[in-house]
Amino acid sequence: MTENPKLTRKDFASDQEVRWCPGCGDYAILAAVQRTLPKVGASLEKTVVISGIGCSSRFPYYMSTYGFHTIHGRAPAFATGHKLANPEVDVWVVTGDGDGLSIGGNHLLHLLRRNVNLQIMLFNNQIYGLTKGQYSPTSTVGKVTPSSPLGSVDQPVVPVRFALGAGAKFVARGYDVSKKLGDVLEASYRFQGTGFVEILQNCPVFNDGIFELITDRKTGPAYQLWLEHGKPMVFGKNSDKGVRFNQATFSLEVVDLGGDITEADLLVHDETNRTLAFLLADMPNVVALGVLFREEGPVYDESVRTQRKLAEDKFGTPDFEALMRSGHTWTVS
Amino acid sequence: MTTPSTHLREDLDSVVIRFAGDSGDGMQLTGSQFTAATALMGNDLATFPDYPAEIRAPAGTTYGVSGFQIHFASIDIMTPGDAPDVLVAMNPAALKVNLDTLKRGGLCVVNTGAFTKGNLKKAGLEANPLEDGSLDPYRVLALDITKMTLEAVKEYGLGAKDGQRCKNMWTLGLMFWLFGRDRQPTVDWLKQKFKKKPVLADANIAALNAGHIYGESAEMPSGIGTYQVPRAELAPGRYRNIEGNQATAWGLVYGAKLAGLEVFYGSYPITPASSLLHHLAKLKHFGVTTFQAEDEIAAVCASVGASYGGQLGVTGTSGPGVALKAEAIGLAIGVELPLVVCDVQRGGPSTGMPTKTEQSDLLQAMWGRNGDAPLAVLAAATPGDCFYMAIEAVRIATKYMTPVILLTDGYLANGAEPWQIPDLSQFEPFPVNFRTDPEGFHPFVRDEDTLARAWAVPGTPELMHRIGGLEKHHDSGHISYDPNNHHKMTKVREAKIAGIQKDLPDAKVHLGEDSGELAVVGWGSTYGAIHQAVEQVRASGKRVSHVHLRHLSPFPPNLAALLSRFDEVMVPEMNNGMLDKVLRAEFGINAQGYNKISGQPFYIGELVAAIEARLAGKNPNQMYDAHGSAHGAEA
Ligand SMILES: Cc1ncc(C[n+]2csc(CCOP(=O)(O)OP(=O)(O)O)c2C)c(N)n1
Ligand code: SF4
Ligand SMILES: [Mg+2]
Numbered sequence: 001m002t003e004n005p006k007l008t009r010k011d012f013a014s015d016q017e018v019r020w021c022p023g024c025g026d027y028a029i030l031a032a033v034q035r036t037l038p039k040v041g042a043s044l045e046k047t048v049v050i051s052g053i054g055c056s057s058r059f060p061y062y063m064s065t066y067g068f069h070t071i072h073g074r075a076p077a078f079a080t081g082h083k084l085a086n087p088e089v090d091v092w093v094v095t096g097d098g099d100g101l102s103i104g105g106n107h108l109l110h111l112l113r114r115n116v117n118l119q120i121m122l123f124n125n126q127i128y129g130l131t132k133g134q135y136s137p138t139s140t141v142g143k144v145t146p147s148s149p150l151g152s153v154d155q156p157v158v159p160v161r162f163a164l165g166a167g168a169k170f171v172a173r174g175y176d177v178s179k180k181l182g183d184v185l186e187a188s189y190r191f192q193g194t195g196f197v198e199i200l201q202n203c204p205v206f207n208d209g210i211f212e213l214i215t216d217r218k219t220g221p222a223y224q225l226w227l228e229h230g231k232p233m234v235f236g237k238n239s240d241k242g243v244r245f246n247q248a249t250f251s252l253e254v255v256d257l258g259g260d261i262t263e264a265d266l267l268v269h270d271e272t273n274r275t276l277a278f279l280l281a282d283m284p285n286v287v288a289l290g291v292l293f294r295e296e297g298p299v300y301d302e303s304v305r306t307q308r309k310l311a312e313d314k315f316g317t318p319d320f321e322a323l324m325r326s327g328h329t330w331t332v333s
Numbered sequence: 334m335t336t337p338s339t340h341l342r343e344d345l346d347s348v349v350i351r352f353a354g355d356s357g358d359g360m361q362l363t364g365s366q367f368t369a370a371t372a373l374m375g376n377d378l379a380t381f382p383d384y385p386a387e388i389r390a391p392a393g394t395t396y397g398v399s400g401f402q403i404h405f406a407s408i409d410i411m412t413p414g415d416a417p418d419v420l421v422a423m424n425p426a427a428l429k430v431n432l433d434t435l436k437r438g439g440l441c442v443v444n445t446g447a448f449t450k451g452n453l454k455k456a457g458l459e460a461n462p463l464e465d466g467s468l469d470p471y472r473v474l475a476l477d478i479t480k481m482t483l484e485a486v487k488e489y490g491l492g493a494k495d496g497q498r499c500k501n502m503w504t505l506g507l508m509f510w511l512f513g514r515d516r517q518p519t520v521d522w523l524k525q526k527f528k529k530k531p532v533l534a535d536a537n538i539a540a541l542n543a544g545h546i547y548g549e550s551a552e553m554p555s556g557i558g559t560y561q562v563p564r565a566e567l568a569p570g571r572y573r574n575i576e577g578n579q580a581t582a583w584g585l586v587y588g589a590k591l592a593g594l595e596v597f598y599g600s601y602p603i604t605p606a607s608s609l610l611h612h613l614a615k616l617k618h619f620g621v622t623t624f625q626a627e628d629e630i631a632a633v634c635a636s637v638g639a640s641y642g643g644q645l646g647v648t649g650t651s652g653p654g655v656a657l658k659a660e661a662i663g664l665a666i667g668v669e670l671p672l673v674v675c676d677v678q679r680g681g682p683s684t685g686m687p688t689k690t691e692q693s694d695l696l697q698a699m700w701g702r703n704g705d706a707p708l709a710v711l712a713a714a715t716p717g718d719c720f721y722m723a724i725e726a727v728r729i730a731t732k733y734m735t736p737v738i739l740l741t742d743g744y745l746a747n748g749a750e751p752w753q754i755p756d757l758s759q760f761e762p763f764p765v766n767f768r769t770d771p772e773g774f775h776p777f778v779r780d781e782d783t784l785a786r787a788w789a790v791p792g793t794p795e796l797m798h799r800i801g802g803l804e805k806h807h808d809s810g811h812i813s814y815d816p817n818n819h820h821k822m823t824k825v826r827e828a829k830i831a832g833i834q835k836d837l838p839d840a841k842v843h844l845g846e847d848s849g850e851l852a853v854v855g856w857g858s859t860y861g862a863i864h865q866a867v868e869q870v871r872a873s874g875k876r877v878s879h880v881h882l883r884h885l886s887p888f889p890p891n892l893a894a895l896l897s898r899f900d901e902v903m904v905p906e907m908n909n910g911m912l913d914k915v916l917r918a919e920f921g922i923n924a925q926g927y928n929k930i931s932g933q934p935f936y937i938g939e940l941v942a943a944i945e946a947r948l949a950g951k952n953p954n955q956m957y958d959a960h961g962s963a964h965g966a967e968a
Binding site for chain 1: 369372373375518564567568569570571572573574583586587590595597599616617618619620622624626627628630631632634635636637638639640641642643644646660661664668754755757790791792793794795796797798799800801802803811812
């Protein structure tokens with residue numbers, strides 16, 4: 001894809017009025033995507049946004065690219081078929097925690113294990129927004145909603161852990177209003193294969209403030225562990241916290257730097273280590289952000305095309321007449 | 334008294350043979366080899382493989398019996414026949430399950446080697462039918478095929494198990510001798526099949542030859558001779574055997590070629606549709622991509638995604654899979670993208686009878702979606718017709734930007750018939766014109782004539798647009814909740830499908846006059862049986878006609894007028910009454926069903942009896958409802 005310096009963020013916005021609730025985190029994500037696409041040199045006609053159903057899945061209507069708002073949970077399947085048929089385009093899938101992990105959990109699993117070359121953004125607001133606030137598969141235990149007046153008793157799924165378990169080869173996390181969200185999206189775009197990005201998203205109407213500690217400018221730094229490959233896991237406002245591997249419990253623990261604990265005691269991020277990524281997926285008191293895991297591997301759509309090429313090389317120019325005459329035939333005169 | 338085996342062959346017009354044995358006895362292979370040899374003899378033929386429900390049912394049980402029926406003739410035939418003239422029973426269970434279908438006086442070939450105490454017990458037989466007089470009404474050729482096979486393959490040093498496996502070839506050799514078929518194609522086939530294990534090829538060929546030599550040299554019991562069935566008078570041309578799913582697969586590929594598109598086939602394995610996926614997976618070099626999805630929903634969604642990307646999205650399945658695909662088919666109707674859905678029907682509801690045939694998805698195909706969601710529905714009449722109807726499905730889907738459901742069924746899918754290889758020049762190409770002109774473009778600009786919307790593929794400069802399941806404004810394609818617009822769009826979607834009718838051939842009267850006492854109206858795989866039954870009834874001077882529908886939504890333009898010229902309309906279906914309901918609702922005529930819901934195709938005899946009952950003012954359905962089984966098979 002050639003760099004197209006003429007396009008700006010505005011060029012990627014459609015003429016349709018955006019209809020999310022005021023203050024919805026989806027606005028910030030839309031802006032991040034519209035900022036990132038010109039930066040990575042994407043073109044309008046070669047970008048296709050495919051979504052399921054949910055507030056988040058309205059996304060394609062607000063983009064001036066090609067877009068397909070499909071049915072609940074199935075966007076990964078539409079996207080797989082589209083990418084196989086139309087390999088020249090960049091495909092971005094937009095899904096929600098309900099869309100991608102409840103009704104569409106199966107398709108997400110298979111998209112990730114196949115490693116189709118596309119990006120998938122899962123907007124996680126831990127709630128069913130569009131249907132007015134029922135608990136979702138990522139809602140915490142005890143969540144009170146219209147469908148769980150006494151609190152949800154469902155154990156939640158951790159999206160990035162699900163992705164890692166499914167065999168995803170690119171797993172990252174960001175949040176709606178983060179300045180670094182664009183970088184995470186860019187990394188997912190540059191990855192050859194399925195780039196899975198969980199985006200923590202605030203729903204001010206039905207689940208307000210659940211990520212506030214993490215995303216707030218003041219409190220945030222104490223909870224955000226931004227990962228960088230090959231760098232020690234340091235975080236905190238004054239870079240005064242770190243993550244250490246506790247051999248006795250085989251888990252990660254947050255430690256305060258200073259005293260007898262130095263950077264040398266901290267874990268160094270290795271994004272090719274799936275076991276480490278699992279540990280990072282779900283830590284108490286801190287949220288791992290950025291690229292948790294990245295591993296090059298066979299890309300599904302390429303493998304499918306390679307097989308077709310092999311068949312073409314082996315059997316030569318297709319001859320339908322010869323196909324019909326293959327095997328036993330006989331003449332009646 | 335014995336018959337010398339060198340006597341002249343007796344001429345027969347038509348013969349029905351049923352091969353039956355345990356699932357492990359190789360009856361399907363035996364049947365298909367007999368079919369290949371028979372086709373080469375120039376006979377007309379029709380086959381009916383009748384698989385057991387279980388893949389590996391316990392050996393010797395009645396539910397593990399696998400059957401293959403072939404009807405071949407010197408005359409034009411259209412069904413695998415009613416009652417067999419010859420039954421080959423490889424074990425007691427096969428005999429038990431099939432004996433009462435055998436014609437009285439028919440030939441029964443039994444492998445006595447399998448009639449052990451244990452096998453009799455497994456088949457649930459108290460007495461040995463070889464000894465208790467059960468076979469008295471038939472001519473019997475009782476042979477220890479197991480022993481003679483082991484003898485024939487002894488020198489190849491196979492174990493008892495592999496040795497026994499050859500007994501189907503021994504039996505085939507005997508049948509080849511009885512009916513004067515050439516062994517060479519089977520010999521060639523065995524050599525090819527066991528290329529990597531030549532000793533198995535040699536042993537099987539030895540068994541095949543031994544069966545044949547047995548026939549040549551043994552003294553046959555009285556009444557058993559050899560037969561010949563002269564060539565049938567088929568239209569001149571080049572022929573091959575074809576099964577329905579193979580024909581559908583080829584039709585899809587050729588239809589896509591006529592449209593100038595590549596095929597994307599998304600599917601999830603399900604009986605009896607799986608072989609469509611197998612056939613297409615072998616045709617990658619014809620511009621075919623196959624995608625074995627994680628379920629039927631993903632399969633259809635991927636296909637719709639491919640159609641959005643400018644390929645011909647096709648998905649294939651059976652009834653339960655169509656149920657799962659309903660929502661996505663509705664989306665394809667809403668976003669108006671081409672899609673071909675092949676529904677190879679089987680017995681339902683739910684899992685029903687996977688290996689048995691039925692026509693009970695008609696109403697699901699027509700109306701099985703939420704909202705007002707019309708689409709085109711087609712049905713193939715014979716295995717070979719699947720080729721033509723698949724092309725027709727592609728034509729309608731691409732010309733009208735709509736999903737099309739092509740109904741076939743298990744009987745067509747697996748049944749074979751000689752098929753005249755079509756002259757491809759008869760097909761007019763119908764190339765797709767993708768939209769590239771931005772002038773006046775929005776995704777729902779329509780062709781004035783067909784009402785099809787413009788097909789603009791992502792990647793095309795300046796045609797960026799968004800589509801989706803939400804209602805679209807008729808004049809921009811943007812989301813619209815305007816009440817009048819929804820009314821209008823619903824009417825447009827209806828008019829687009831209804832308008833296909835202008836583009837369809839008239840319904841044909843396949844037999845008889847275009848008016849009269851009774852029209853027998855069928856659709857799908859019942860074609861052959863209805864045709865021949867109507868022919869028989871007409872021979873007795875009755876004013877009965879056969880009309881067979883290949884377009885079910887919309888109906889052919891002349892159908893209403895045509896049916897109104899008959900006093901009565903009778904609709905035989907392998908379901909509990911579907912097309913009759915639609916005809917009553919659409920045309921207000923008194924269409925009455927005749928329904929067989931046994932998972933088995935119609936016999937000609939029972940249809941003759943039903944038509945005659947109907948002509949006599951009786952309700953033919955009472956024949957089934959009262960007895961729950963097919964009668965009149967020998968009529
Ligand atoms: C087949 C089907 N079932 C249910 C719905 C109703 N529905 C629409 S969106 C949704 C949940 C969306 O939740 P999520 O994916 O988290 O998206 P959000 O609205 O929170 O962005 C549900 C249940 C539907 N549209 N289709
Ligand atoms: S309901 Fe929540 S998620 Fe949906 S648009 Fe409103 S704020 Fe956003
Ligand atoms: Mg949500």
